Amino acid sequence: MLGVSAGANAWAAPGSKLETVEIVTLRGRQRFQVEIAATRAQQERGLMFRKSLAPDHGMLFTYAKPQRVAYWMKNTLIPLDIIYIAPNGRILSIARNARPHDETPLASGGLVLGVLELAGGRAAQLGILPGDRVLHRIFPKG
Numbered sequence: 001m002l003g004v005s006a007g008a009n010a011w012a013a014p015g016s017k018l019e020t021v022e023i024v025t026l027r028g029r030q031r032f033q034v035e036i037a038a039t040r041a042q043q044e045r046g047l048m049f050r051k052s053l054a055p056d057h058g059m060l061f062t063y064a065k066p067q068r069v070a071y072w073m074k075n076t077l078i079p080l081d082i083i084y085i086a087p088n089g090r091i092l093s094i095a096r097n098a099r100p101h102d103e104t105p106l107a108s109g110g111l112v113l114g115v116l117e118l119a120g121g122r123a124a125q126l127g128i129l130p131g132d133r134v135l136h137r138i139f140p141k142g
Contacts, residue, residue, distance in 0.1 A: 021060055021116060022135040023091075027127040029135075032118065034060040046117070048075040053119040061115040062138050069112055070105035073098050079120025083128065084108040089139030091132045094123050114138055 018033045037043045037059055047059050063069075066087040073080070082095040095106040097120040108115070116134065123129075135141075 019060070019136070021058070023128055024133040024135065025127050025129065030126045030128065032056055032058045034058045034116065037061045047080070049077060051077055053078060055119055055122060058116055058118040060136065063113055066111035066113050068108055068110065069115060070107040071095070071115065072105055073100055073102045076100045081118045081120055081123040082106055083116040083118065083123065084112045085114040085116060085134050085139070087111060087113040089134050091128065091130045091134060093130055094128065096123055097121055
């Protein structure tokens with residue numbers, strides 16, 4: 001599967017609702033306000049064509065069942081960190097500073113239930129690493 005993703009401007013798309021995602025790192029909890037991309041149309045558009053992304057905002061792509069995914073940066077105007085999240089809520093892998101307009105598929109490296117896109121470089125700034133826990137309603141607690 002190829003998920004299409006991208007960047008952000010006037011923040012959330014019209015009619016979208018923001019939800020909170022927290023990531024538990026060695027440095028503590030990091031909190032983000034995210035748009036949810038649950039439908040195929042939302043996932044295909046992602047953050048495309050947006051000119052900026054606030055450091056505490058992002059987009060969470062959710063899937064009904066675990067699957068392998070690969071994202072690309074077609075029509076993306078800003079660099080992104082693409083965080084692949086395993087079904088247990090742990091970060092499986094991170095594509096750091098994905099380059100705008102690059103159509104090279106960035107594979108998850110395994111089964112995921114969600115993908116979190118943040119502004120490029122935020123994962124490194126905050127010490128977000130594979131194995132860290134992501135807290136959101138789609139992932140199991142614990």
